[in-house]
Amino acid sequence: MTVQGTDARHKAGHDGGGRRRVFRIVAVAAAAAVVTTLAFAAWVVSLGPLPLAKAREISTTIVDRNGKLLRAYAMADGRWRLPVNARAEVDPTYLNVLLAFEDQRFYGHHGVDPLALLRAGFQLATRGHIVSGGSTITMQLARLMEPRRERSIYAKLRQIVRAVELERQLSKEEILDLYLALAPYGGNLEGIRAASIAYFGKEPKRLALAEAALLVALPQSPETRRLDRYPEAARAARDRVLDRMVEEKRITTDDAAQATAVAVPHMRKSIPILAPHASDQAVAIMKDVPVIHLTLDSRLQKVLEPLAHDRAIALGPNVSVAIMVVDNESGDVLAHVGSADYFDDSRAGQVDMTRAVRSPGSTLKPFIYGLAFEDGFVHPESLIDDRPIRFGSYAPENFDQTFQGTVPVRKALQLSLNVPAIALLDRVGSSRLASRLRQAGANLVLPKDEAPGLAMGLGGVGVTLQDLAQLYAGLPRLGTTLRLREIMPDADDERDPLRLMDQVAAWQVGNVLLGTPPPENATGNRIAFKTGTSYGYRDAWSVGFDGRVTIGVWVGRPDGAPVPGLIGRVAAAPILFDAFARTGKLPAALPKPPKGALLASNARLPLPLRRFRPFGELVRAGGDQALHIQFPLNGSRIELDRSGSAEASAMPVKVAGGVLPMTMLVNGTAVGQIDGRRQRLIDPPGPGFARLTVIDATGAADTVVVRIQ
Known part of the structure; x- marks a missing residue:
C-alpha cells in the first residue's frame, strides 16, 4: 500500500508537471502569435494607404467625339501613360x-x-x-x-x-x-x-x-x-x-x-498629334482635366491635315493653309486645321490661322445681299448696274477692272462684282451690316477709331476664319447661327441661336451661291460657296456649305506678306472642293424654299423689284429724268413743330423726275399719291428713324431714311 501510494503520488506529480509545461508552451505560442499579429498589423498600418x-x-489625353485619340501630352517626367x-x-x-x-x-x-x-x-x-x-x-x-x-x-x-x-x-x-x-x-x-x-x-x-x-x-x-x-x-x-x-x-x-512567322517591329512610331492647335487650346481652357473630349472627327481631321500640308507646299515657300469644318445643325467643329504643318517654323506652323484676324476680301458680300433681300428692295432676279460710280470720294472697281453693264443680282453675286455690292451696301448701311454680323456672333475688327464704311464690303475689316465659318453656317440654317464649340458639352449645355437674317433672305443667298461657277475640273451646283481675295494678295479665302456641313479655307502667309497671284478662286476654292470630297459623303441638299419665298423671273416681279436703283441716280437710259426724292435728303434730321395745327406739323416730301401717278410709302405703308406738283404733305411717324419711299408708274422707286425729332 505504501509503495502504491508513492507511485500514485509520483505519477500525479508527473502528470501535473506535464500539463504545466504544455500550458506554458501554449501560452508562449499564443503570446508569440499575439505579438506577431500585433506586429504584423502595426507593419501593415505603417504601410499607409494605397497610392491610388x-x-x-x-x-493628358485629347480624344475626338467618338473617343479616338487625337493627341496626348507626356507626363511631367516624360512618360507616356494613356x-x-x-x-x-x-x-x-x-x-x-x-x-x-x-x-x-x-x-x-x-x-x-x-x-x-x-x-x-x-x-x-x-x-x-x-x-x-x-x-x-x-x-x-x-x-x-x-x-x-x-x-x-x-x-x-x-x-x-x-x-x-x-x-x-x-x-x-x-x-x-x-x-x-x-x-x-x-x-x-x-x-x-x-x-x-x-x-x-x-x-x-x-x-x-x-x-x-x-x-x-x-x-x-x-x-x-x-x-x-x-x-x-x-x-x-x-x-x-x-x-x-x-x-x-x-x-x-x-x-x-x-x-x-510574323516579324516584330524594330522601331517605335510617334504618338499621334492630330489637331494640335485645337488640343493646345482645349488644354489651356480645361486645366487639370486628364481626358478632354473634343467635337472633332479624327477620321476627317486625319485626311484634311495632309491636304493642307500638300497644297501649301505646292503654293510656295512660307505659305500656310487653314481649314475649318462645322456641322450646320449643332455648330460643332468637326475638323480644325490651324496650319499647314505644326512643326514647320518657316510657315509659322504653331500659329493657329483659324483664329488670326485677317482681311476677308469679298467673303462678306453674301451678307450684304442677304440684308438687301431681307429689306425687300431687291430680289435675286432684279437687274442691277455694274458701271463706274462714285460714293463721295470712294469709287469701287471690279477685280479685273472691267464692268459688266446691267446684270441680274444673282449673277452680280456669283461673279463677285464689286460695284453692285457696294451699291447695295450703301442702301443697307455699313453700320447696320456690322451690327447684324456682330449680333450673329462675329467679332469684326476695324482700324482704331474708325466707323464701319463702304470699304468693309470689299475686305476693309478684320475677321477670323472661325467667325466666317460660323456666319456661313447660318445660311443653311436659314438665318440663325450658333456659336461654334470644340469641347464636347455637358448634357445641359444649350446655346441660344443668334439672328443673322430672315429665313427667305438666307435661303435666297444660299440658292444664289449654289450657282457660283466652280473651280476648274470641279462639278457645279452641288456646293454653295464664295471666294475672296484681300488687298495686295495677302489672303485667299473660300467658304462653302451644303445641307450638312460648312467648310472654310484660308490661304496666305502668316506674317501677312503678299503672295503674288494668290487669288481665292485659284488658291482656296480647289482646296474647298477637295475638302468636301474628303468628307466621304456626297453633298447634302440645301433646305427647301421657306414659306413666303418669291420664285419668279424678272418679268414677273413687282415693278419696284425689277430693277435696283442706288441712291442719287438721276439719269435714265433714255435721257429722261429719273425719279428722285429732293426733300428730305437721305440721312437728314427733321425737327417738326408739334405745338400747332396738324397742317403745321406735317412734313413735306418733294420729288423730281419719274412718271405719274406716284405712290408714297412711309415705313413700307402706302399713305397716298404724290400730286401733280410732285410733292405731298405727310403725317410724320413718331420720333426716330423713318423710311420714305416713292414709286412711280413704271415701277421706279427712290427711298430716303431720315431721323425725326
Whole structure:
C-alpha cells in the first residue's frame, strides 16, 4: 500500500508537471502569435494607404467625339501613360492570352493565388531557378504602384498585403484597367495603349495573335526586350508565350506557327498629334482635366491635315493653309486645321490661322445681299448696274477692272462684282451690316477709331476664319447661327441661336451661291460657296456649305506678306472642293424654299423689284429724268413743330423726275399719291428713324431714311 501510494503520488506529480509545461508552451505560442499579429498589423498600418491617386495619374489625353485619340501630352517626367478600358478598348485575344499566361484564376482569387505560389516554390526547388513568380495580376499591380528593385521575401509579403487591399477597394475590372495602364513596355512607354500605338501604330482594340503575345511578353522584362534595342530578345519572349499557349491548348499549333512567322517591329512610331492647335487650346481652357473630349472627327481631321500640308507646299515657300469644318445643325467643329504643318517654323506652323484676324476680301458680300433681300428692295432676279460710280470720294472697281453693264443680282453675286455690292451696301448701311454680323456672333475688327464704311464690303475689316465659318453656317440654317464649340458639352449645355437674317433672305443667298461657277475640273451646283481675295494678295479665302456641313479655307502667309497671284478662286476654292470630297459623303441638299419665298423671273416681279436703283441716280437710259426724292435728303434730321395745327406739323416730301401717278410709302405703308406738283404733305411717324419711299408708274422707286425729332 505504501509503495502504491508513492507511485500514485509520483505519477500525479508527473502528470501535473506535464500539463504545466504544455500550458506554458501554449501560452508562449499564443503570446508569440499575439505579438506577431500585433506586429504584423502595426507593419501593415505603417504601410499607409494605397497610392491610388498617384497610380491613376495619366498623360493628358485629347480624344475626338467618338473617343479616338487625337493627341496626348507626356507626363511631367516624360512618360507616356494613356487611360484604357479593358473590356471596351482592348482586343479579347490579348486579354485571353494575358490571363492564361499571367493569372489563370484572376476572377476567382482575392489578390493572392495560393496554388500559383506553391507551384512557383516547387518549380524553384526542383529546377534550381525561378520558372514562374507566382504573382497574380493584382500583386504585379501592387509592385507597379510601389516599385522596388530588390526581390525578397519582404518585398513579396508587401505585394501580398497590397494585393489584398487592392481587391478590397477595387473591382476586378478596375484592377485590370489599372494594370493595363501601368504595365511597363520599355523606355517611357507605360500601358498597353501607349505600347500598341508606339509599336503597331494602332489602338489595342484589334490585335493579331502575334501582337497580343508580344504585348504579354514585354512587361516581364521591359528593358531587355525593348523592340527598338533588342528585337530578337523580344521575339524569343513572344514565341515562349505562344509555346505556352499551345501547351495549355489555348491555341492550335498552326495558329502559333503563323504567329511566330510574323516579324516584330524594330522601331517605335510617334504618338499621334492630330489637331494640335485645337488640343493646345482645349488644354489651356480645361486645366487639370486628364481626358478632354473634343467635337472633332479624327477620321476627317486625319485626311484634311495632309491636304493642307500638300497644297501649301505646292503654293510656295512660307505659305500656310487653314481649314475649318462645322456641322450646320449643332455648330460643332468637326475638323480644325490651324496650319499647314505644326512643326514647320518657316510657315509659322504653331500659329493657329483659324483664329488670326485677317482681311476677308469679298467673303462678306453674301451678307450684304442677304440684308438687301431681307429689306425687300431687291430680289435675286432684279437687274442691277455694274458701271463706274462714285460714293463721295470712294469709287469701287471690279477685280479685273472691267464692268459688266446691267446684270441680274444673282449673277452680280456669283461673279463677285464689286460695284453692285457696294451699291447695295450703301442702301443697307455699313453700320447696320456690322451690327447684324456682330449680333450673329462675329467679332469684326476695324482700324482704331474708325466707323464701319463702304470699304468693309470689299475686305476693309478684320475677321477670323472661325467667325466666317460660323456666319456661313447660318445660311443653311436659314438665318440663325450658333456659336461654334470644340469641347464636347455637358448634357445641359444649350446655346441660344443668334439672328443673322430672315429665313427667305438666307435661303435666297444660299440658292444664289449654289450657282457660283466652280473651280476648274470641279462639278457645279452641288456646293454653295464664295471666294475672296484681300488687298495686295495677302489672303485667299473660300467658304462653302451644303445641307450638312460648312467648310472654310484660308490661304496666305502668316506674317501677312503678299503672295503674288494668290487669288481665292485659284488658291482656296480647289482646296474647298477637295475638302468636301474628303468628307466621304456626297453633298447634302440645301433646305427647301421657306414659306413666303418669291420664285419668279424678272418679268414677273413687282415693278419696284425689277430693277435696283442706288441712291442719287438721276439719269435714265433714255435721257429722261429719273425719279428722285429732293426733300428730305437721305440721312437728314427733321425737327417738326408739334405745338400747332396738324397742317403745321406735317412734313413735306418733294420729288423730281419719274412718271405719274406716284405712290408714297412711309415705313413700307402706302399713305397716298404724290400730286401733280410732285410733292405731298405727310403725317410724320413718331420720333426716330423713318423710311420714305416713292414709286412711280413704271415701277421706279427712290427711298430716303431720315431721323425725326
